[in-house]
Amino acid sequence: MNLMTSQDYCESLREYNPTVYVRGDRVESVADHPQLAPGVNAIGMTYDFARLTEHREYALAEQHTSGRTVNRFVHINRDTEDLLSKLEYVRALCQLTGCAMRYLTMDGLNALYQSTYQIDSTHNTEYSSRLIEQMHRIQDNDLTVGIAMTDAKGDRSLRPNEQPKPDSHVRIVARRPDGIEISGVKAIVTAAPYVHELFVLPGRNMQREDKDFAVACQVPIDAQGLTIIARPAGRPGDAAAQFSSRFGQSTGVCVFENVFVPYDRVYMCGEWEHSEHLTKTYANHHRHTCIGARAGFGDLLIGASAMMIETNGLDMEAEPHLREAMVELIKTVESFYACGVSASVYGKTTDAGNYEPDAVYSNLGKLLLAHSIYDMHRIANSVSGGLIVALPHPEEDHNPDTMDKLDTLMSASADMPPHRRAAVARLIEDLTASHSGAWYSVISVHGGGSPEALKKEIFRNYPIGDKTDLVERLIERGLHKDSPGITPQPGQCCDTGCEPPRQTTLPKRERLH
Numbered sequence: 001m002n003l004m005t006s007q008d009y010c011e012s013l014r015e016y017n018p019t020v021y022v023r024g025d026r027v028e029s030v031a032d033h034p035q036l037a038p039g040v041n042a043i044g045m046t047y048d049f050a051r052l053t054e055h056r057e058y059a060l061a062e063q064h065t066s067g068r069t070v071n072r073f074v075h076i077n078r079d080t081e082d083l084l085s086k087l088e089y090v091r092a093l094c095q096l097t098g099c100a101m102r103y104l105t106m107d108g109l110n111a112l113y114q115s116t117y118q119i120d121s122t123h124n125t126e127y128s129s130r131l132i133e134q135m136h137r138i139q140d141n142d143l144t145v146g147i148a149m150t151d152a153k154g155d156r157s158l159r160p161n162e163q164p165k166p167d168s169h170v171r172i173v174a175r176r177p178d179g180i181e182i183s184g185v186k187a188i189v190t191a192a193p194y195v196h197e198l199f200v201l202p203g204r205n206m207q208r209e210d211k212d213f214a215v216a217c218q219v220p221i222d223a224q225g226l227t228i229i230a231r232p233a234g235r236p237g238d239a240a241a242q243f244s245s246r247f248g249q250s251t252g253v254c255v256f257e258n259v260f261v262p263y264d265r266v267y268m269c270g271e272w273e274h275s276e277h278l279t280k281t282y283a284n285h286h287r288h289t290c291i292g293a294r295a296g297f298g299d300l301l302i303g304a305s306a307m308m309i310e311t312n313g314l315d316m317e318a319e320p321h322l323r324e325a326m327v328e329l330i331k332t333v334e335s336f337y338a339c340g341v342s343a344s345v346y347g348k349t350t351d352a353g354n355y356e357p358d359a360v361y362s363n364l365g366k367l368l369l370a371h372s373i374y375d376m377h378r379i380a381n382s383v384s385g386g387l388i389v390a391l392p393h394p395e396e397d398h399n400p401d402t403m404d405k406l407d408t409l410m411s412a413s414a415d416m417p418p419h420r421r422a423a424v425a426r427l428i429e430d431l432t433a434s435h436s437g438a439w440y441s442v443i444s445v446h447g448g449g450s451p452e453a454l455k456k457e458i459f460r461n462y463p464i465g466d467k468t469d470l471v472e473r474l475i476e477r478g479l480h481k482d483s484p485g486i487t488p489q490p491g492q493c494c495d496t497g498c499e500p501p502r503q504t505t506l507p508k509r510e511r512l513h
Ligand SMILES: Cc1cc2nc3c(=O)[nH]c(=O)nc-3n(C[C@H](O)[C@H](O)[C@H](O)COP(=O)(O)OP(=O)(O)OC[C@H]3O[C@@H](n4cnc5c(N)ncnc54)[C@H](O)[C@@H]3O)c2cc1C
Pocket: 104, 147, 148, 149, 150, 153, 156, 157, 188, 189, 190, 191, 251, 439, 442, 443, 446, 447, 448, 449, 450, 451, 452, 453
């Protein structure tokens, strides 16, 4: 078991020399650049968290292909318990960091595990064994791998091969005896500057004419020909940003120019008919993960809103409209989280042997959070009052000319000292009304796929036919007569009929959050 600390992780980043630009400057060392520090801190947390004895039950897992204990974020899921532990682990980390990103590595590995198995089964290829070898290397070195899936896309009404600029989608530009060369632009890659490697995955279904765009592979972050043009992570250096000056994520545009990838890191090379399966499988795993992530963010909003009510001198138990607002917030967060739990319980073992969340529930949970993120912000804002965006900057906290004059503004509840009132107000601003707050809104809407993509998957996977059969049976035979006794639930549809939900024998578990 090799579990790095956050310091080891930083040190490991210094061994790479990626081409990264932030705000127009070439970054010398991503581990030491202040504009990227909140992102490095957030991923660093995934390393330190897993080493704490109290978190090991959730944060570590046994990799079945090697028998070795690994960080869950580089693990292949095998059962319901794995998915529930993942949800808890992601939620707990996002309470601390907002977004810790590293779970994307796990989603990518699980999707590739299924996809390589499927391609090998039809094409007699050896992608699966390549992936397992690389996965063991990732696990043994405790690496973080980013996901480069979303292409620049160009004109959305055109297919990849029809684009006036072929680089709008990453594609194979040369096939060599020892590997391939890829070129093109991936538009949005979370944490790109400070991961060790990237999984480059196709972002959509492909047709025969798009064959060269059907490519999945793995590249080190400092591969020759790869340029990353990134935004700062969070709000570095902003004293008012109590949370996102310490934790936040950068996103990077990844430009590939004739990047060479040896065949032992290539997992799809023109098998265009499997592109859709890989994209959808990744999306399903990742949407399930997004649910845990945004629940952790929701926990922060619930706690901060309750404290803000208290600092205003109000008792939410005694004020029906405030109590109602808090219940609304709780209902929202726990409803989409419950979909994540259902997706775990109704998940299924795939042909490849790993375990996939139920697609209806994972897409529903992600859709619910995409729609309700603005309501979550609205409720936190409405119970807090305007102070959250009106409070002067922290420089005034210690300015002898102004600090006393602000004392009246900051004095509300006798039980809450002014500095705590300021801290909570600034936290709510940071999470909901700053550009980092907006980042959490947009990632909730688009991260893991836009709402339309989620709706398509819900419609595609939901057993509507079973429901019409049910009604037909009722109409033909009268109420309940000769009924098989089971009303199929989402995710329980199968070729031979429908099965009741599997009995889980989950050990009694404590909630981590
Ligand atoms: C903060 C953040 C982090 C992210 N991190 C990652 C990451 O780490 N890795 C990664 O690969 N991706 C990442 N993404 C990308 C994310 O998956 C995409 O944003 C999402 O899939 C939507 O794609 P898009 O942004 O290109 O929007 P578009 O696809 O352009 O969608 C915009 C709108 O147009 C509609 N639309 C698009 N195409 C069509 C069409 N052909 N016909 C009709 N309507 C259409 C959509 O439904 C949507 O309403 C991240 C996104 C965000 C915001």
